[in-house]
Amino acid sequence: MERDTRPAVVVGAGPAGLCAAIELKRAGAPVLLMDENAKPGGQLFKQIHKFFGSQEHRAGVRGIEIGKDLLRESLDLGIDVRLDTEVVGLDPNLKVWAVEGRRRSYTLDASRVILATGATENAVPFPGWTLPGVMTAGCAQTLINVHRVLPGKRILMVGSGNVGVIVAYQLIQAGAEVAAVIEAAPALGGYGVHTAKVRRAGVPMLVRTTIVRAEGNEGVERAVISEVDGKFKPLAGTERTLDVDTICLAVGLTPSIELASLAGCRTFFVPELGGHMPLHDEFMRSSVPAVYVVGDIAGVEEASTAMEEGRLAGIHAAFSMGYLDSGEMERRTADTRRRLRALRQGVFGAKRFTAKERILAEKEKECP
Amino acid sequence: MKPGPELPAVNRVTRHAVLGDLEPLREVTIWFEDRAVKAREGEPILSALIASGVGILRYTKNGSPRRMFCGIGRCTDCVMSVDGVPGVRTCVTAVRDGMRVERQEGVGRWAGEDGRDGA
Amino acid sequence: MPMSPDAPDASDRTLKTLGAPSLAELRAAGVVPSREELAAHPCVCVECIEEIPCNPCETSCPQGALTVGQPITNLPVLDRQKCTACGLCIPACPGLAVVIKSLEGDRAKIRFPWEYLPVPAKGDRVEMVDRLGNPVCGGTVVSVINPARNNRTAVVTAEFPAEYVDDVISMRRL
Numbered sequence: 001m002e003r004d005t006r007p008a009v010v011v012g013a014g015p016a017g018l019c020a021a022i023e024l025k026r027a028g029a030p031v032l033l034m035d036e037n038a039k040p041g042g043q044l045f046k047q048i049h050k051f052f053g054s055q056e057h058r059a060g061v062r063g064i065e066i067g068k069d070l071l072r073e074s075l076d077l078g079i080d081v082r083l084d085t086e087v088v089g090l091d092p093n094l095k096v097w098a099v100e101g102r103r104r105s106y107t108l109d110a111s112r113v114i115l116a117t118g119a120t121e122n123a124v125p126f127p128g129w130t131l132p133g134v135m136t137a138g139c140a141q142t143l144i145n146v147h148r149v150l151p152g153k154r155i156l157m158v159g160s161g162n163v164g165v166i167v168a169y170q171l172i173q174a175g176a177e178v179a180a181v182i183e184a185a186p187a188l189g190g191y192g193v194h195t196a197k198v199r200r201a202g203v204p205m206l207v208r209t210t211i212v213r214a215e216g217n218e219g220v221e222r223a224v225i226s227e228v229d230g231k232f233k234p235l236a237g238t239e240r241t242l243d244v245d246t247i248c249l250a251v252g253l254t255p256s257i258e259l260a261s262l263a264g265c266r267t268f269f270v271p272e273l274g275g276h277m278p279l280h281d282e283f284m285r286s287s288v289p290a291v292y293v294v295g296d297i298a299g300v301e302e303a304s305t306a307m308e309e310g311r312l313a314g315i316h317a318a319f320s321m322g323y324l325d326s327g328e329m330e331r332r333t334a335d336t337r338r339r340l341r342a343l344r345q346g347v348f349g350a351k352r353f354t355a356k357e358r359i360l361a362e363k364e365k366e367c368p
Numbered sequence: 369m370k371p372g373p374e375l376p377a378v379n380r381v382t383r384h385a386v387l388g389d390l391e392p393l394r395e396v397t398i399w400f401e402d403r404a405v406k407a408r409e410g411e412p413i414l415s416a417l418i419a420s421g422v423g424i425l426r427y428t429k430n431g432s433p434r435r436m437f438c439g440i441g442r443c444t445d446c447v448m449s450v451d452g453v454p455g456v457r458t459c460v461t462a463v464r465d466g467m468r469v470e471r472q473e474g475v476g477r478w479a480g481e482d483g484r485d486g487a
Numbered sequence: 488m489p490m491s492p493d494a495p496d497a498s499d500r501t502l503k504t505l506g507a508p509s510l511a512e513l514r515a516a517g518v519v520p521s522r523e524e525l526a527a528h529p530c531v532c533v534e535c536i537e538e539i540p541c542n543p544c545e546t547s548c549p550q551g552a553l554t555v556g557q558p559i560t561n562l563p564v565l566d567r568q569k570c571t572a573c574g575l576c577i578p579a580c581p582g583l584a585v586v587i588k589s590l591e592g593d594r595a596k597i598r599f600p601w602e603y604l605p606v607p608a609k610g611d612r613v614e615m616v617d618r619l620g621n622p623v624c625g626g627t628v629v630s631v632i633n634p635a636r637n638n639r640t641a642v643v644t645a646e647f648p649a650e651y652v653d654d655v656i657s658m659r660r661l
Contacts, residue, residue: 036441038410038462043440048386050581050638052541054559060543060579062386062638120442132423132435139439147415148381148390151436160506172660173603174381187503192537193582199506200657201603202620207504218433219423346538346560385604386639 003322006111007032007080009096011087011259014042015303016295016310017116018070023314023332025077029323032108033079034098036086040074041067042118043138044303046145048173049166052191056339057304064145066303090115092264092288112290112317115260116310119253119274119296124158127213129247133220137167137250144174152246156223157181158211161189162302164250168198171248179242182209182225184232191348212239214247223247255297263291268362272355273299279363283316283333284309287367292317299359301352308340374404375420396465413458413469414439414446425458429474448472452479507618508536510653516562522590525652529572529589529596533563534656535582547579574598578640588652595652596629601641605661606631614659615647622659624651 010021013035024031033040047063058066074081082100089097094110121136128134133152137159143149155176157168160183168178181188181198186208188195199205208228215222227238255277257267265278266287278286278293286293292313295306312333319329344353382390394409400422407416414436417425424433425446437445441460450456450469454476458469499511513519513534520530533544533553542555544563552569553576555561576585577600587598597615607613607628615626626647633641647655 037460050543050640052539052581054540054542055546059541060547060581060638064387121438123437130432130434132425132433135436136438139436142439143415143418144381145387147411147419148384148387149415149419150379150381151418165506173385175604181506188506191539191582192502192508193535193539193580193584195506196502196508196534196618197583200616200618200620201660202616203506205504205506219435342559343540345558346540348538349540349560383604385602385606385641388639 001322004111005030006109008112008114008317008321009034009087009108009110010114010116010314011035011090011096012042012116012118012295013037013040013081013083014116014118014295014306015044015067015070016118016306017042017114018074019307019310020114020116020292020294020314020317021079021081022070022073022077023311024318024323025074025079027315027318027323029318029321030111031079032082032110033074034082034085034087036084038084040071040081040083044070046138046141047303048145048170051304053304053343057343063303066307070307087259090259090263090291094263094290111321112292113263114292114294114310114313114317115263115278115286115297116295116306117256117259117297119255119300121249122252122254124211124249124251126211128215128220131214131216131220132218133216133245134214134247134249137163137248140246140248141167141170144170144176150174150176152176152220152244154179154244155246155248156211156225156242156244157248157250159183159189159250159252160195160205160207161250161252162191162194163253164248165190165194165198167248167250168203169194169201172198172201172203176246178203179244180204180206180225182206182211184208184210184228210234211247215241220245220247253296253300255300257297260286260291260293260297263288265291265293266366268359270299270355270359272351273301273359277359279359279366281363282312282337282360284313285316287363290320299352299356302343305340305343305352308336308343311336312340370402371399372403374406375400375422377406377419378421379419396463398463398465398467398469400469401471407463410462413448413450413456413461413463413467415459416463417458417469424471426471426476427473431473447476449476454478502536505619508534509618512536518565519653520588522652524567525588525590525595528567529587529598530567531565531570531572531576532586532588533565533576533580533584534586535563535580535584538562539582541581543579543581544576544585547575549573549575574642577642578637583640586656590649590652593649594646595649595655596644596646597652597655598642598644599657601631601643601657602639603660606633606641607643607658607661611661613645613661615645615651615655616657616659617654618656623654624648626655626658628658
């Protein structure tokens with residue numbers, strides 16, 4: 001098979017994009033890895049906790065170290081990483097439009113495009129939510145763990161999924177006090193081991209509770225919370241005021257699908273994975289031939305699953321460009337798929353596995 | 369206008385059980401309106417300002433204060449006027465020695481631009 | 488699904504409502520050692536009662552005393568006969584869910600993971616807390632270790648009155 005010498009362009013140098021680029025380069029395929037940020041790594045460098053999984057998923061290693069290892073590997077392989085480079089356009093013929101340093105604009109023709117653009121944290125509006133001091137949990141996490149700055153002293157965490165409880169823990173580690181973690185649902189969302197370590201640090205966790213409003217003049221001075229009924233409506237007479245200067249929102253993420261939409265990728269609504277996302281097959285191919293989607297854009301999960309999805313797409317793209325034979329592609333992706341499957345089991349993983357299966361089935365039905 | 373006293377870094381996480389002590393980096397000085405702010409080379413404007421306790425980064429055209437929301441360049445809540453250019457996302461723009469950072473109202477105005485603020 | 492006779496009733500299930508497991512939930516999962524066991528030898532307590540994909544406790548154990556197996560969402564199973572209470576599983580657990588407890592006369596000892604500053608020092612008088620973060624009794628730090636292999640998860644040993652051995656899980660931050 002003739003090898004395609006036009007580069008594969010990977011958009012986003014987070015865990016998924018880095019792994020995709022590494023697999024492509026390892027197979028000898030030409031690859032460009034683009035990221036709008038000044039530094040690669042995506043959100044890995046704010047993950048300072050030890051990861052779950054097994055040894056082959058790098059369990060027990062902190063995300064920040066996994067990030068450093070991936071960067072080292074990409075450097076050793078000599079991957080062309082273009083930082084400060086925002087991909088602002090992509091058409092179905094795989095013309096990529098990039099803006100470098102917010103100044104220089106250029107286009108190039110890619111042989112394959114792997115979109116690893118991640119996800120955006122959700123907002124939840126309530127009276128006072130624009131006050132200084134209301135921010136996403138990821139914002140606070142970036143400040144404390146990457147920039148080493150404490151955004152507030154007394155914090156209310158809204159949302160008890162893993163993001164909410166992990167960031168609550170890390171805020172305590174950075175020296176803040178967490179006044180409470182609140183959850184509108186009747187059950188806490190995050191892993192029990194995460195909630196347990198935050199709870200034993202003295203942080204109240206309140207289910208069936210929502211934020212009613214933030215109060216303050218030039219910034220948050222208080223948060224008013226209230227219990228909710230089965231339809232998430234605040235219950236009269238249950239309001240309480242917490243003296244906090246910061247309200248962190250950990251209320252889910254939505255896949256960042258702008259480029260996929262520009263390229264014409266068909267999307268599908270999967271609420272349990274964050275909303276609308278591009279359809280993809282088992283090799284992470286979207287409905288547009290030669291456009292792959294990996295990591296949170298393909299359904300919000302975790303860094304560990306994102307890395308495996310990146311590898312899947314990178315291996316398959318290298319194969320489709322003529323740099324791996326089908327046997328080698330099958331062998332390498334089989335390993336990746338086995339590791340991925342191991343992460344999508346149990347009470348938390350099974351839901352994600354089922355959702356992913358729905359995406360594959362829909363892709364098969366809509367664009368075989 | 370006489371410069372005010374330097375804003376000290378009051379919100380730095382200098383020690384950390386997992387990340388270790390904050391490693392020293394070259395310091396650069398930026399100006400937040402008339403106050404000097406010491407920043408760590410390479411960090412975004414946003415973190416230098418938050419480290420120095422700046423609470424309000426801009427006002428909307430209605431005078432409502434804003435600070436930041438996503439911190440990673442998505443939401444534009446933290447935009448300020450930087451060296452005369454309004455609307456700069458301070459969370460993804462690195463500090464530079466001598467940089468002048470000012471709060472803007474509404475969409476702000478370009479340096480030398482006369483007349484009213486934009487929408 | 489048939490309920491086991493030990494199953495806690497709904498009011499005792501606090502993991503998903505208060506954030507920490509109740510003793511009843513932990514007992515139902517079989518991870519609470521008896522007083523006799525605690526008096527006989529130090530007992531590893533793996534307070535991991537939810538099926539999450541994770542097995543570093545298994546791979547960290549040089550004795551093969553902790554088994555997760557396949558799939559890795561299985562709950563860890565401890566073989567107390569094989570366990571030497573070496574403590575390597577404490578910093579290995581990404582969920583900080585492993586402690587080691589023992590009883591010696593009227594004193595209890597606990598070894599637990601610690602990732603906050605300040606790190607306590609030997610001899611410090613501290614307040615021991617239960618799983619909900621409530622202070623339950625005073626304690627004394629016996630040792631603190633944080634070798635490189637712990638990767639920044641210190642392991643603190645503290646002693647406290649024996650009667651609180653079931654409830655104590657950690658200490659209050661200094």
